Each structure stands twice: as C-alpha cells, then as structure tokens.
Amino acid sequence: xxxxxxxxxxxxxxxxxxxxxxxxxxxxxxxxxxxxxxxxxxxxxxxxxxxxxxxxxxxxxxxxxxxxxxxxxxxxxxxxxxxxxxxxxxxxxxxxxxxxxxxxxxxxxxxxxxxxxxxxxxxxxxxxxxxxxxxxxxxxxxxxxxxxxxxxxxxxxxxxxxxxxxxxxxxxxxxxxxxxxxxxxxxxxxxxxxxxxxxxxxxxxxxxxxxxxxxxxxxxxxxxxxxxxxxxxxxxxxxxxxxxxxxxxxxxxxxxxxxxxxxxxxxxxxxxxxxxxxxxxxxxxxxxxxxxxxxxxxxxxxxxxxxxxxxxxxxxxxxxxxxxxxxxxxxxxxxxxxxxxxxxxxxxxxxxxxxxxxxxxxxxxxxxxxxxxxxxxxxxxxxxxxxxxxxxxxxxxxxxxxxxxxxxxxxxxxxxxxxxxxxxxxxxxxxxxxxxxxxxxxxxxxxxxxxxxxxxxxxxxxxxxxxxxxxxxxxxxxxxxxxxxxxxxxxxxxxxxxxxxxxxxxxxxxxxxxxxxxxxxxxxxxxxxxxxxxxxxxxxxxxxxxxxxxxxxxxxxxxxxxxxxxx
Numbered sequence: 001x002x003x004x005x006x007x008x009x010x011x012x013x014x015x016x017x018x019x020x021x022x023x024x025x026x027x028x029x030x031x032x033x034x035x036x037x038x039x040x041x042x043x044x045x046x047x048x049x050x051x052x053x054x055x056x057x058x059x060x061x062x063x064x065x066x067x068x069x070x071x072x073x074x075x076x077x078x079x080x081x082x083x084x085x086x087x088x089x090x091x092x093x094x095x096x097x098x099x100x101x102x103x104x105x106x107x108x109x110x111x112x113x114x115x116x117x118x119x120x121x122x123x124x125x126x127x128x129x130x131x132x133x134x135x136x137x138x139x140x141x142x143x144x145x146x147x148x149x150x151x152x153x154x155x156x157x158x159x160x161x162x163x164x165x166x167x168x169x170x171x172x173x174x175x176x177x178x179x180x181x182x183x184x185x186x187x188x189x190x191x192x193x194x195x196x197x198x199x200x201x202x203x204x205x206x207x208x209x210x211x212x213x214x215x216x217x218x219x220x221x222x223x224x225x226x227x228x229x230x231x232x233x234x235x236x237x238x239x240x241x242x243x244x245x246x247x248x249x250x251x252x253x254x255x256x257x258x259x260x261x262x263x264x265x266x267x268x269x270x271x272x273x274x275x276x277x278x279x280x281x282x283x284x285x286x287x288x289x290x291x292x293x294x295x296x297x298x299x300x301x302x303x304x305x306x307x308x309x310x311x312x313x314x315x316x317x318x319x320x321x322x323x324x325x326x327x328x329x330x331x332x333x334x335x336x337x338x339x340x341x342x343x344x345x346x347x348x349x350x351x352x353x354x355x356x357x358x359x360x361x362x363x364x365x366x367x368x369x370x371x372x373x374x375x376x377x378x379x380x381x382x383x384x385x386x387x388x389x390x391x392x393x394x395x396x397x398x399x400x401x402x403x404x405x406x407x408x409x410x411x412x413x414x415x416x417x418x419x420x421x422x423x424x425x426x427x428x429x430x431x432x433x434x435x436x437x438x439x440x441x442x443x444x445x446x447x448x449x450x451x452x453x454x455x456x457x458x459x460x461x462x463x464x465x466x467x468x469x470x471x472x473x474x475x476x477x478x479x480x481x482x483x484x485x486x487x488x489x490x491x492x493x494x495x496x497x498x499x500x501x502x503x504x505x506x507x508x509x510x511x512x513x514x515x516x517x518x519x520x521x522x523x524x525x526x527x528x529x530x531x532x533x534x535x536x537x538x539x540x541x542x543x544x545x546x547x548x549x550x551x552x553x554x555x556x557x558x559x560x561x562x563x564x565x566x567x
Contacts, residue, residue, distance in 0.1 A: 133169020
C-alpha cells in the first residue's frame with residue numbers, strides 16, 4: 001500500500017523548526033556571550049602568570065577575544081549567522097593553546113575545555129559534544145605528557161586532568177542535550193496549544209497538530225488515528241506538501257487495522273535501508289512510555305505497518321491512552337532517519353497535546369447531543385404548529401375539489417394546488433420525522449428533495465430543471481440540509497439574472513468530496529461577466545466547502561459546490 005499523495009512533490013525544505021534547537025537565535029546569542037566570558041576569564045588568569053609567560057599568553061588571549069567578539073557581533077547583528085561545527089573545534093584548539101602556553105602554572109585552562117563541549121552539544125547534539133570532549137581530553141593529555149617528558153619527570157596531572165575532561169565531557173554533553181530537548185518540547189507544545197482550539201472540532205485540531213508536527217519532524221507522510229470514547233475511528237493524513245485529508249474506504253480500513261495492532265504503551269522507531277544499495281536492512285526499536293525501558297513488543301506490528309506504508313524511516317507513538325482505543329500518531333520520512341531521541345521528543349510533545357484532542361472530541365459530542373435534543377424539540381413544535389394546519393388545508397382543498405365539477409374551469413388549478421399541498425405535507429413529515437428521531441446518519445434524502453424542488457421550480461417559473469444523481473449517495477441529513485438551500489439559491493439566481501429556460505443539477509461523489517453542479521446555458525456570443533455568488537459561498541464556507549464558477553466556451557455556466565464528506 002504505497003503512498004499516493006505527494007509522491008512527486010519535492011522534499012520539504014528544512015525550516016528553523018525542523019533543525020536542532022541550537023540553531024535558535026536566542027541560544028546562539030547566549031553561546032556567543034559565553035565565549036566572551038571565557039575570553040575574559042582567560043585574560044584574568046593570564047595576568048596572574050609569571051612575567052616570562054605573560055606576553056605570549058596575552059597575545060593568545062587577545063586573539064581568542066577577537067574571535068569571540070567577532071562571533072558575538074555576528075550573532076547580535078543577525079546577518080548570516082555562522083552555524084558550522086568548526087566553531088567548536090576552533091574554541092577547543094584555542095583553549096589547548098592557552099593550556100600549553102600557561103604550562104604547569106594553571107590548570108584552569110584545562111577545565112575551560114568543557115565549554116567547547118557545551119557549545120557543540122547545545123548547537124549540534126550529543127554525539128558532536130562527545131567527539132569534542134574526546135578530542136579535548138586527548139589534546140590535554142598529549143600536552144601534559146609532552147611537557148613532562150621535556151622536563152624529565154612524570155606527574156599525576158598527566159592522568160588526572162585528561163581523565164576529568166573525559167568524565168565530565170560526556171556528562172556536560174548529555175545534560176546539554178537533555179536541556180535542549182526539554183526546551184524544544186515545551187516550546188513546540190506551547191506553540192501548538194496556542195494554535196489548536198478544541199472548540200473548532202476534532203478535524204480542525206487534528207489538521208493543526210498533524211501539519212505542525214509533520215513539518216517540525218520533516219515527515220513526508222503523517223497519519224493521525226483518533227478514536228475517542230463514544231465516537232467512531234477517524235483517520236487523517238498529511239503529506240509533505242501540507243495536504244490534509246480524512247481517509248475513508250478500503251484504505252482507511254486497512255490502515256486502521258494495522259494501527260490498532262500496535263501496543264498501547266510502546267513508542268517505536270523503524271528504519272529500512274539497503275547496505276551497498278543491494279542488501280535490505282531493517283531496524284526496529286522501542287521503549288515503554290511509562291517506564292522508559294527498551295522493549296521489542298511492537299516489532300512485528302511496526303514492521304507490518306512500515307511495509308504497508310513503504311516506509312524508510314518511521315515513528316509510531318500512542319496518544320490519548322485513557323480511552324478504550326488509544327489514538328496513534330505515525331510519521332514517515334524518506335530523507336530523514338528518525339532516532340530514539342526524536343521519538344522521545346515527539347512523545348513528550350503529544351503527551352501535552354493529548355488533552356486538546358480529548359477536549360475537542362468531548363465538545364463535539366456534547367454539541368451533537370445538544371443538537372439532537374434541539375432537533376427533536378423543533379420537530380415536535382413543527383408537528384404541532386405546521387403539519388396540523390397543513391392537514392386542515394389539505395382537507396379543505398380536497399373538499400373544494402369534490403365540489404368542482406369536471407367541466408369547472410378551476411378544477412385543473414385546484415387539483416394542481418392539491419398536489420402541491422400533498423408534496424409539501426410529505427416533505428414536512430419527512431423533515432419532522434428525521435428531527436424527532438435525532439437522525440444524523442447517511443440516507444438518500446437529498447436527491448428526492450432536489451427533485452421535488454426542481455419540479456416545483458418548473459411549475460412556478462416555467463424553467464425546465466432536471467436533477468441527476470450519480471451512484472449511491474448516502475449523504476447525512478445534516479449535510480443535505482446545508483446543500484439544499486445552496487441549490488435553491490443557485491436556481492433563484494438563474495431565474496433573476498439570466499434569460500435561461502432550462503437548468504441542470506448534477507450531484508456526485510468525487511474522491512473525498514460531494515460535488516453539486518448547477519448548470520444553465522448562456523449566449524456564446526455574449527457570455528456573462530465573472531461573478532461570485534456571495535450567499536452560496538458563505539453557506540459553503542460554513543461547512544468547509546468551496547464554490548467555483550466556470551463560464552465555459554461551449555455556452556454553459558456551471559456553479560460547482562464541493563463539500564468534504566467528513567463535514
């Protein structure tokens with residue numbers, strides 16, 4: 001089941017959100033200022049050295065101060081900041097030079113080597129920080145060994161100082177990475193909490209979260225399964241170009257079956273590559289969300305899902321785990337290799353955002369229940385206040401029809417009026433029945449209603465209106481009630497603003513949308529000016545739909561209304 005959306009699109013470019021937190025302007029400015037402080041500390045220590053060592057030491061310190069000042073000026077100025085790993089190597093080499101020039105008179109310069117480790121870990125991650133710490137420890141040990149050999153003695157400093165860097169360096173790098181990840185997790189979650197409003201409904205919240213998370217983690221494909229208590233499972237997809245859609249049909253069923261097999265408390269990372277371009281290599285790891293201990297409980301299910309998605313690198317995490325069916329978030333990328341720290345970061349972000357999804361589902365369910373109750377109340381009122389008077393009107397017209405003889409010139413009009421009253425009474429009964437039952441599921445109410453509307457429109461205004469419905473359209477009453485007035489408005493516009501004597505209404509299902517097309521002929525030699533039917537557009541916007549007016553060269557004006565099936 002390979003990807004179908006975005007396969008031909010270009011990979012999303014790395015944005016500031018997708019790069020490491022070390023590239024944030026605030027953190028780079030802090031690190032630049034720390035470099036200046038390191039130069040000041042080095043200069044203060046150089047003053048306390050012997051007169052013989054002080055001149056060369058001060059020259060080296062001034063050189064580093066110029067380097068640190070230049071980097072600080074670039075960061076504060078904000079023009080083309082330097083983001084190269086070489087800056088940390090240059091820092092380490094400068095401080096090793098300080099230690100060499102200072103000789104045995106000061107061990108402070110050796111401890112200053114922890115700062116390049118901190119710079120590298122904060123800016124580029126744990127592994128670069130670890131590499132810098134190993135380089136610093138080796139350089140410090142080599143300097144002390146060379147100095148003691150020149151003096152003809154060996155001191156404990158040869159082991160103690162490099163060993164301290166070797167121990168403290170990875171610790172500093174690990175703490176820096178943990179701090180950056182926590183800061184990134186909080187900042188991303190705060191930004192999404194501000195953008196995701198539960199009052200907008202599950203779909204809008206899912207769209208906001210899935211697009212933002214997919215962009216932040218450079219994902220080519222994002223899947224979000226939301227299965228909240230009291231509602232059906234809903235599956236959303238976002239591709240690398242930001243196209244968001246709610247899946248349905250066989251694809252939805254197959255993916256949901258694969259997703260629900262994933263363990264409810266395990267975060268998994270899967271990677272698929274080819275060694276030497278030929279030999280396949282699959283790697284799957286995971287950890288328990290509660291205990292953070294490694295586990296392979298999800299290996300089989302994750303590999304099946306990765307095969308279904310044709311995934312190269314994938315993260316799968318459970319969210320909203322308090323319900324009977326945990327929701328799932330899956331990110332897949334063909335150009336970025338996800339690692340355990342990416343999964344840990346994503347799990348932390350979604351753990352803070354899970355209440356937003358739960359609240360959106362609760363508000364949506366409460367709104368549906370309130371709507372069903374109100375519909376039932378309105379239905380009862382309509383039955384008492386509308387249907388009963390219509391029944392009286394119907395009986396009166398029938399009595400009038402019996403009094404009119406066959407040769408009465410008004411008999412034809414009376415019978416036509418009787419038929420209109422019967423149709424209206426039938427429509428009202430259908431409406432009231434649906435409202436009193438609180439029905440909101442799919443049925444075929446739209447097409448019969450449009451056909452009755454077309455018939456009445458033809459009888460009243462003499463414009464021949466035909467209705468064509470393609471296939472089995474199971475449209476929910478709520479959506480049908482939103483479409484019907486749009487079509488009525490379109491027919492009214494044809495009557496008021498065109499000389500057309502016929503019109504066509506076509507209703508079809510097109511992918512993930514319902515499409516209603518209202519056509520009328522126009523004069524080929526003098527086509528109408530481009531226009532926007534504002535009332536129809538406003539109604540379509542209220543149900544997340546869109547309206548397009550197509551003035552065709554074959555003499556047809558087509559008003560096309562597209563409304564998502566999931567609305």
